[in-house]
Amino acid sequence: MLAGVLTAVLLLLPDDPARRTPGDSRATPERSAGASGGATPSPTPSPRTAPIAASKMSDFGPDALDRTLQPEDWRPWAVSFEGPGAADDCALSGDVLVCRLRDEPTRQTRLEARDASDGSRLWSYPAEGEATSLLGVGGLDVDDRHAYVTAADGEGFEVLDLSDGKPVARLPGRTGYDPSVVRVHDGRIFTSYAGGAGAGLAANMLFRAYDADDRTQVWERVIPWAFPPSLDIVGDRVWxxxxxxxxxxxxxxxxxxxxxxxxxxxxxRGALYDACNGRVVDARTLRPVGNGTYPGIPEAVSREGLLLVEGDGRRAGSRYIAAVDVRSGDERWTVPWTRGDSVVVAGDRLLAFGGDGVRTFALADGAPGAALSTVRNWPLEGGTAGSNVQPSVVLVSGGAYFLAFGDGTVMTAPVP
Structure with missing residues (x-):
């Protein structure tokens, strides 16, 4: 066991989460009214809100461990999604957690939203009994008001009210193209569509941008040989x-x-650096960074320029993650790791989620920090006698982690 690691047992509340009506308002500070005959006081500053968190990210930002940004009345909880399927993509906006669930036997996909404060179910899309196309729903993204996803009928993209899941707008498709991915950023909605010939072939990627307020189309491009699912936003650019x-x-x-x-x-998603054809590049400019050394496909990339990659072989009898400086190519430090464990950056720490529970390390030097080796309600392989299952989805926000597992469990607890 690593020296200095604090091992604890986290007991999640066993009672069923209290139900909250979808769309319930959250209390926010009101602006002060001016006294009669006097000057109007300065408005109360708007409360800070947690940034959008998505499960395809690997660095959740400098505020990810700030507990003052937790959803109102948040507490640890663990529930199961309704119906068959497990989450393969999730996004968190304010107090709404939206996940895309995939049922492998039927290949059907749907969205289910949970209250991030207590785990209560808010809504699902498509509505119960409504059929989906063969492609299902995908391309999930959220902002502070809406969830965006490929339409259940396969015709374009649906804009859903985040509070109740009801469609409020449709971004149209185009004959001969299948909707693929949607991303929303800084007042724009970006969509990609694959031509019938398949991804990566000539003249079969359609790109569009819409205004996020009135959903008018801003521009459109067809780009040959491209991969529609690769659509991303890096800094101030579409990638x-x-x-x-x-x-x-x-x-x-x-x-x-x-x-x-x-x-x-x-x-x-959103990483400022990428590994491309044997070189490390700035994901905005596509220019090689530093000496261009390619250390391997990263498991995570920090905003400050660390590539977290699987090490070569073993150290101290264990596989390991190496932190490689993107500019110099130098290895800064290593930490033990089990293949398949998720590693993410949150604030000034590296977090690892897997069969050992939750482990934390200082991002500056890899020094081990607090850990949770046993967490109640964490799914186990083979029942109560098994070991912890590796999560399939990881989000970190407000000093808490949100995990989803292959058996349909979704849970949240404090970062140790």
């Missing part, structure tokens, strides 16, 4: 890769700002 090139686009006009003649191996 995509394909079989022959990687691009970044101006979000206002859709014009190409940078292009590089390579394919990037695996995109981590």
């Amino acid at each position: 995509l890769t394909g079989s022959q090139a990687t691009f970044t686009l101006d979000p206002e006009t859709g014009k190409t700002l940078a292009e590089a003649p390579w394919n990037c191996d695996r995109r981590i």
Whole structure:
């Protein structure tokens, strides 16, 4: 056992989470009314809110461990999603956690939203009994008001009210193209569509941008040889890769700002650096960074420029994660790791989730911190006698982690 690690047992509340009516308002400070005949006092500053968190991210930002940004009345909880299927993608906005559930035997997918404070069910999409297309629903993203997803009938993208899941708008499709991914950023909605020939072939990726307020189309492009699911936002640019090139686009006009003649191996959502064809690049400009050393496909990428990659072989009898400086290519530190465990960055820490529960390490030097080796309601392999299951989805926000597992369990607890 690593020296200095604090091991604890976290007992989640065993009672059923209190139900909250979908769309319940949350208390917010009111502006002060001016006294009669006097000057109006300065408005009360708006409370800070937690940034949007999505499960395809690997760095949840400097405020991820700030407990003052937890959803109102949050407490640890663990529940199961209703119906068959397990989450393969989730996003958290304020006090609403939305997950895409996939039922492997039927290949059907749907959304289910939970109150992030207590785990109570808020809504599902499509509504119960409503059929979905063969492609199901996907491309999930959220902002502070809406959830965005491919429409259940396969025709374009649906804009859903985040509080109750009801459709409020439809972003249209186009004949011969299948909706793929939607991303929302800074007042724009970006969508991608795959042509019938399949991803990565000539003239079969359609790109569109819409105004997030009135949903009017701002621009449209068809880009050959591209991969529709690769759509991402990096800093102030739209990003995509394909079989022959990687691009970044101006979000206002859709014009190409940078292009590089390579394919990037695996995109981590929103990461400022990427590993592409044997080199490390700035994901905005696509220019090689530092000496361009390629240490391997990263498990996580920090905003400050650390690539967290699987080490070569073993150290001290264990597989390990190495923190590699993106500019110099130097290895800064290593921590023990089990293949398949999720590693993410939150604030100034690296968090690892897996068969050992939750472990924390200082991002500055890899020093071990607090850990939770036993967590009640964490699913176990083979029942009560088994070991912890590795989570399939990880989110960190407000000093808490939100996990989903292959058996349909979803849970949240404080970061140790």
